[in-house]
Amino acid sequence: MEAEAAKFIGAGLAATALIGAGLGIGNIFGSYLSGALRNPSAAASQRTNLLLGFALCEATGLFGFVLAIIILNG
Amino acid sequence: MANPMDQFEIKKIFDMPEILGKDISFTNASLWMVLAAIGVIIFFSLTAKGKLIPGRMQSLGEMSYEFIADMLKDTTGPEAMKFFPYVFALFFFILFANFFGMNPYAFTFTSHIAVTSAMAIFTIGLVIVAGIWKNGLKWFKIFAPSGLPFILYFILVPIEIISFIARPITLAVRLFANMTAGHVMLKLFATFIAFLVGSGGWMIFAAIGPIIGTVGIIALEFLVATLQAFVFAILTCVYLNDVYHVDH
Numbered sequence: 001m002e003a004e005a006a007k008f009i010g011a012g013l014a015a016t017a018l019i020g021a022g023l024g025i026g027n028i029f030g031s032y033l034s035g036a037l038r039n040p041s042a043a044a045s046q047r048t049n050l051l052l053g054f055a056l057c058e059a060t061g062l063f064g065f066v067l068a069i070i071i072l073n074g
Numbered sequence: 075m076a077n078p079m080d081q082f083e084i085k086k087i088f089d090m091p092e093i094l095g096k097d098i099s100f101t102n103a104s105l106w107m108v109l110a111a112i113g114v115i116i117f118f119s120l121t122a123k124g125k126l127i128p129g130r131m132q133s134l135g136e137m138s139y140e141f142i143a144d145m146l147k148d149t150t151g152p153e154a155m156k157f158f159p160y161v162f163a164l165f166f167f168i169l170f171a172n173f174f175g176m177n178p179y180a181f182t183f184t185s186h187i188a189v190t191s192a193m194a195i196f197t198i199g200l201v202i203v204a205g206i207w208k209n210g211l212k213w214f215k216i217f218a219p220s221g222l223p224f225i226l227y228f229i230l231v232p233i234e235i236i237s238f239i240a241r242p243i244t245l246a247v248r249l250f251a252n253m254t255a256g257h258v259m260l261k262l263f264a265t266f267i268a269f270l271v272g273s274g275g276w277m278i279f280a281a282i283g284p285i286i287g288t289v290g291i292i293a294l295e296f297l298v299a300t301l302q303a304f305v306f307a308i309l310t311c312v313y314l315n316d317v318y319h320v321d322h
Binding site: 048051052054055056058059062063065066069073 | 079244247248250251252254255301302304305308
């Protein structure tokens with residue numbers, strides 16, 4: 001297998017890390033929504049934590065994307 | 075197909091003589107950093123009229139101040155207001171950098187790992203230096219929280235050290251990856267529009283799909299730009315918490 005083909009396959013495999021990002025983000029927003037529907041007055045106070053959790057989760061998925069770009073471009 | 079990664083290329087604007095073997099030419103990244111800094115200064119000089127009943131711009135300035143001050147006080151505590159200028163400057167510099175980068179033909183300098191890792195290393199360096207300055211060598215107790223059975227420390231301390239070392243790395247890579255991924259997606263969808271329109275004939279009407287997609291991604295990118303500046307600032311506050319509260 002040439003290096004070029006292996007690079008593309010490697011980049012594709014590294015990008016599957018974004019599955020985890022999708023699951024995590026869905027999880028955190030879902031938990032926020034179910035908590036907010038049960039206790040609407042407490043929802044506003046947790047919005048900071050919601051956004052923080054979203055960004056941290058997205059970051060982990062994007063580490064996989066960065067690896068894919070590194071593999072693809074040498 | 076044009077490579078979507080070409081937009082991140084650094085181009086020199088002025089050539090400057092080398093200092094100690096390092097090329098310090100003024101590049102497009104430097105230009106946009108200067109513009110972001112000037113943007114922040116102009117924004118805050120416009121909000122500086124000190125009337126008792128604030129006008130619109132003054133309210134904006136006061137809200138920005140309160141936003142960061144509340145964030146610092148809630149996460150770290152009132153004595154952390156010493157770090158307020160740093161966190162404030164960090165948040166608004168990254169915010170303006172990301173926002174200016176959304177314009178066509180602009181360059182997002184936070185999409186370079188060199189820039190973000192400089193900010194992250196400075197932040198963690200600040201935490202370490204301030205921690206040791208304030209607490210002396212007792213600061214190293216953050217790696218060994220109290221109240222655990224003695225045998226657990228042999229496993230816990232290496233894990234805590236590794237997770238501390240992961241902090242500057244994740245801080246830098248988080249901002250870099252978000253900005254790069256967003257701009258690559260934008261470029262990609264725009265290329266789809268260009269392809270469909272360039273194919274001529276009936277394909278031009280199919281270009282409505284990528285146009286809607288690009289508009290959606292632009293909206294998402296504005297959200298991500300704000301969010302990433304916010305997350306960098308709030309994580310700085312959380313890490314500064316280790317300076318003041320050594321026993322977690």
